[in-house]
Amino acid sequence: MRKDFYHKEWYDWRDAVLRYVRFTPDHGAIAKELFAHYEDSVQDFERIGYDEELARTRALAAMGDAVEVGKGLDRAHKPWLGWLFEATKWMMTALALILAVTLVKDWMVREVWYHLEDQLKWQTPPAAADSAETGHGTIYMAPGDVWEEGGLTYQRMDVWLELDVPQASTPWGPRGSESYTTDRGPIPHQFRDEEGNWQESFYYHYAADESFYAMEGYTRYQWSVEFVTEEPLRWVEMTYPFGNWTLRAGWEVEE
């Protein structure tokens, strides 16, 4: 009974303090902290020989004037700062949810993974690669493997593109709108003739082991072009209709 009475004194004092704190969401934490102080103080008084009743009375008196404490706490717990803090927490939760939905929807997480993997796996082109500044980044070209198959020569040429700004859309232009000239004249992309048969030689195609790009990062792309001819080519030049640049790759051909 007596204990309840002293608790009532404490609750009255605490409620009087909280009336001055305008940022209500902090009331719980403030009450908890004040009670901890009060209980510590009670124990200190009991430790020096006060009985519980007196210890509680003294401890409560030591907590100070409820109005002053309340005003002080209100200054420390500014409502605008408190609401801003709450808003940032809601914002974080909402953004985390949007990110999770974005990643799960349409298996976007897989796309992100592929882009990141290619971005990191991409290797700097060899020093001997020819390069050009495109205004959006650098494009490189270097001769690759040469092999013979079915009486034809296959010459692989590797192209790297490094953009200045990240994007996940495919740079369609440099792989599709470009044209190639060789030491034996312009070489066309593989095509079907009027009877529907594929051209047998002297054409280029994009490397068959690639879906579109061998590597498609956020800023780094790589692909390969294969030239199929009866006699090996000495060099190939790549030109692009929308840029004032030409890239050249050469192979050492035995006479």
Place this chain on the structure above:
Amino acid sequence: MKLTRKQKILRNFLICMLLCLGIHAAMGFPPYTVEGMCRQVARDYLLPELEPIYVHKEKHEYSGDIFKRTYTYVIARCEDYYLSFLYDRDLLLNEREYAAGVEMKKGSLCTARKGMLYLAGDFDAVDAAEIVVTAANGTDTRDFHFAGERLADDLFGFRYSEGDGFWFRLDEIPVEEMDLGEIAQYWYRTPHGNNGYSYDHAELPVKATLYDAAGNALETIETSIGTYDLHLWF
């Protein structure tokens, strides 16, 4: 170390910024402004800066959509090239519509979308424009004449269809009453028994005549328009 409330707010803002970056990256860095869309096209095609000359935005709600989609159709100039492209925005995701493609031509561009045929070029001295589009079906040919409506300094528009793009009842319309959009479907399709039709691509010749303010013919441009462009209805 216990953070103050101000420090916690700052930390939360930083986390929010990282989450925004993560969402933007997960969506493939979609552009949200016309300038951003132009920059993305310029990067994709390694082009110099694009200058938008015509922007048409519209909202469309498909059944089942929670939010309306926004279509942004842009015709832009890049040195002596003219380009057109379409972006489809679904809330935060904004992707280029690959079915519409990026059309790019040097000197002048003839393209079409949703019943409007566009002719872009250097039209500073031009006051008016007319075009004739010729469709053919074997020996049967039809010329469609349109007067241009100036949409921008470098652009004329020609309304070729007032329909809604749903040409379900083509067989019920007399051929002589069909507009260009309907003819581009009706004459350029292959029947597949009960399985409907496949639509064929053909380039229809377009002859544009440009006039000065006094009504004198300045120039004639001979170009073409694809039937698929004339079918484009989104």
